[in-house]
Amino acid sequence: MKMNSGISVLSAFVNWKGAAMALDYQMEIVARKGEAKKNQWNIRRMLSILKSQYGKDSELQIDVNRKIPSGMGLKSSSALVSGVVKAYSLFNDIKMEIEDIVTVSSRISRQIRVSATGASDDLYASVLGGLCITDNRNARLLRHYRIKEKDYIIITSKGRRSSYDFGKIDLSFLRNAYERMFQRLNSYNFEDIAIMNGFYLGTISGINMPGEILNKLRFNIMGINGKGPSLFLQYENPKTLERDVEILKKDNVGFLVASSTNIPSSHEWKNE
Numbered sequence: 001m002k003m004n005s006g007i008s009v010l011s012a013f014v015n016w017k018g019a020a021m022a023l024d025y026q027m028e029i030v031a032r033k034g035e036a037k038k039n040q041w042n043i044r045r046m047l048s049i050l051k052s053q054y055g056k057d058s059e060l061q062i063d064v065n066r067k068i069p070s071g072m073g074l075k076s077s078s079a080l081v082s083g084v085v086k087a088y089s090l091f092n093d094i095k096m097e098i099e100d101i102v103t104v105s106s107r108i109s110r111q112i113r114v115s116a117t118g119a120s121d122d123l124y125a126s127v128l129g130g131l132c133i134t135d136n137r138n139a140r141l142l143r144h145y146r147i148k149e150k151d152y153i154i155i156t157s158k159g160r161r162s163s164y165d166f167g168k169i170d171l172s173f174l175r176n177a178y179e180r181m182f183q184r185l186n187s188y189n190f191e192d193i194a195i196m197n198g199f200y201l202g203t204i205s206g207i208n209m210p211g212e213i214l215n216k217l218r219f220n221i222m223g224i225n226g227k228g229p230s231l232f233l234q235y236e237n238p239k240t241l242e243r244d245v246e247i248l249k250k251d252n253v254g255f256l257v258a259s260s261t262n263i264p265s266s267h268e269w270k271n272e
């Protein structure tokens, strides 16, 4: 099973309304009957919550064969939780629509403390692809847009930040600014809103990237990915992207290359 990663467009920490855009850099999960691994405590907690809700066997061995770097703002926790929920439903013949997967995953994410608001924006982007705008309080999809697919370098270099912990910060001083951004958010200007979002949250959590490295790069636009610490750099020209990839390799900066995508993860879900 494959799950999309994503970037933050409007983080829901402030007003519980959020938006996220899907990236095609995917987590790969393989599930089989068997005992959950001892060291995967968060997967074991997800399965035990599912068992207490549905009463069905939760003995599943889950291998994460390809990871999304976690604590970076790339939606790794949403990809993992929704992947585990989907696997549980497949193995136990529980019929779940996409809305059910998101609702259940969003509740579990808060219960196991990998998310502050349930992150239904991230969950929908991971599952449906494109740009997803949500009401996170009710785990409800408000708008879903197709987007123009573009190429990005995501700088993952240093540090990790937990969304759950970031959610404890009092951000009420940003309420008006975020309501205004939400009202203005549409499928044409979402990259500008994502830049503003990174500006507000990055001002609080800090930017880890030295200016002298960024100064060498030739991206089209750049932003902090929500609370960060990852940065997204968007490119119009593949040759310029390749050039910057070489610079980042030489400077030993952590990064990954991905494209925004309209392809739903659910196209890749197989019951083998």
Ligand SMILES: Nc1ncnc2c1ncn2[C@@H]1O[C@H](COP(=O)(O)OP(=O)(O)OP(=O)(O)O)[C@@H](O)[C@H]1O
Residues within 6 Å of the ligand: 042, 064, 067, 068, 069, 070, 071, 072, 073, 074, 075, 076, 077, 078, 080, 114, 115, 119, 122, 161, 162, 163, 164, 226, 227
């Ligand atoms: N491959 C994995 N295996 C086990 N746990 C994982 C894995 N990937 C993510 N997680 C869990 O998700 C947590 C990271 O969630 P967090 O919300 O802080 O980061 P994120 O989802 O990458 O970022 P954001 O929510 O800002 O997009 C990790 O601490 C871990 O508990």
Ligand SMILES: O=C(O)C1=C[C@@H](O)[C@@H](O)[C@H](O)C1
Residues within 6 Å of the ligand: 008, 009, 010, 011, 012, 013, 018, 019, 073, 075, 114, 115, 116, 117, 118, 119, 121, 122, 163, 164, 167, 226
């Ligand atoms: O933990 C959460 O609830 C969230 C985490 C970030 O990805 C945010 O971008 C998202 O809107 C909400």
